[in-house]
Amino acid sequence: GSRAQRKQRQAEESLRPYIGRVEPEKLCELLKCHSPVGSWCQVVRENGVLIPKCVCPQSCPRQRAPVCSVLGRTYGNECLLHKEACRKRRRTGLAHTGPCLVPKAKCTEEELSQFPYRLLDWFLLLSRMGESYAPAAPPQNCLSHAQRTQLAQQRFTILDKNKDGKLSRRDLRKLRYKRMPLEHCATPFFQSCDRNRNRKVTLQEWTTCLVDRSEAWFYHFMSVRMGSRKLCPTIKENVL
Ligand SMILES: [Ca+2]
Ligand SMILES: [Ca+2]
Numbered sequence: 001g002s003r004a005q006r007k008q009r010q011a012e013e014s015l016r017p018y019i020g021r022v023e024p025e026k027l028c029e030l031l032k033c034h035s036p037v038g039s040w041c042q043v044v045r046e047n048g049v050l051i052p053k054c055v056c057p058q059s060c061p062r063q064r065a066p067v068c069s070v071l072g073r074t075y076g077n078e079c080l081l082h083k084e085a086c087r088k089r090r091r092t093g094l095a096h097t098g099p100c101l102v103p104k105a106k107c108t109e110e111e112l113s114q115f116p117y118r119l120l121d122w123f124l125l126l127s128r129m130g131e132s133y134a135p136a137a138p139p140q141n142c143l144s145h146a147q148r149t150q151l152a153q154q155r156f157t158i159l160d161k162n163k164d165g166k167l168s169r170r171d172l173r174k175l176r177y178k179r180m181p182l183e184h185c186a187t188p189f190f191q192s193c194d195r196n197r198n199r200k201v202t203l204q205e206w207t208t209c210l211v212d213r214s215e216a217w218f219y220h221f222m223s224v225r226m227g228s229r230k231l232c233p234t235i236k237e238n239v240l
Pocket of ligand 2: 193194195196197198199200201202205
């Protein structure tokens with residue numbers, strides 16, 4: 001952090017001519033904090049003079065004045081934000097005062113019910129990506145139950161990074177791609193797959209949840225919307 005310390009000294013030097021002539025609070029607004037990492041400007045008394053100084057808070061007032069950090073986390077007040085930033089040695093800026101506004105689209109029941117099918121579709125797409133030769137790749141509705149299960153299992157193995165045979169929150173972070181369909185349904189979906197609520201999704205839980213629910217939704221969709229439960233009308237032989 002010597003570079004940060006140098007920058008800090010320069011920033012403090014540039015304000016020195018104004019000390020005693022401008023309100024120290026105003027000077028604080030002008031002082032950028034580089035060092036210590038995570039610090040914020042406070043008015044402190046040094047040799048009897050009030051000066052702006054970048055400090056790491058040791059304690060914070062209980063007063064509630066929520067702020068939102070640039071990382072999208074709400075803190076009870078700005079002091080608490082800097083206290084944590086200092087502890088984690090991370091530069092965390094203030095995004096705005098007031099609690100963070102989270103534009104969270106709610107996953108509707110209908111979306112949640114079709115999510116497994118959309119997810120399998122997406123896995124199918126991923127599994128075919130990078131394949132140079134795809135012999136008339138059949139759509140998902142033409143896959144057999146065994147093939148869907150195989151697809152779900154393949155993806156499980158890929159996602160289970162630490163190979164403990166369970167999917168945890170950590171493993172599932174890999175899934176958070178912007179291109180994933182109905183992404184806002186991912187969390188409620190995985191929670192619903194974790195039948196015994198131990199925060200881990202086993203292969204058994206995963207395939208049951210993904211494949212059975214996918215097929216249930218699709219059968220329902222076909223019979224209601226299309227008036228037929230026939231899944232794959234054209235292609236007979238198919239390959240995954
Ligand atoms: Ca795992
Ligand atoms: Ca579980």
